[in-house]
Amino acid sequence: MYKVKISESFETMSCFIYFYTEEGGVVHILEADGHTMRKLDPNNAQIHNFNKFVIPQKFLSPLMDALREMGVKPKDQSFTEGELKAQTNHLKDLRRLLKLPE
Numbered sequence: 001m002y003k004v005k006i007s008e009s010f011e012t013m014s015c016f017i018y019f020y021t022e023e024g025g026v027v028h029i030l031e032a033d034g035h036t037m038r039k040l041d042p043n044n045a046q047i048h049n050f051n052k053f054v055i056p057q058k059f060l061s062p063l064m065d066a067l068r069e070m071g072v073k074p075k076d077q078s079f080t081e082g083e084l085k086a087q088t089n090h091l092k093d094l095r096r097l098l099k100l101p102e
Contacts, residue, residue, distance in 0.1 A: 002030070015060065017053040
């Protein structure tokens with residue numbers, strides 16, 4: 001599973017985004033080409049030496065909106081929505097049992 005590290009650059013008014021995996025203490029970082037994974041050397045663990053995805057801050061909100069439109073949601077938001085739907089269905093069942101209008 002990929003993890004994400006985002007660091008802000010106030011000099012460039014951008015965010016640097018790194019995608020990486022971590023297994024058994026070994027870290028591999030996704031290169032900016034979107035396909036190549038490169039191992040992080042624990043003796044010289046400077047993440048800034050890697051290629052990164054750079055997104056100017058003014059594009060972060062439009063990016064979030066576009067991801068939402070695609071149906072991408074944070075894990076906790078999906079869980080909360082699932083809980084709400086289950087509660088709504090439960091209330092509908094109770095109304096039917098008690099013969100109350102829906």
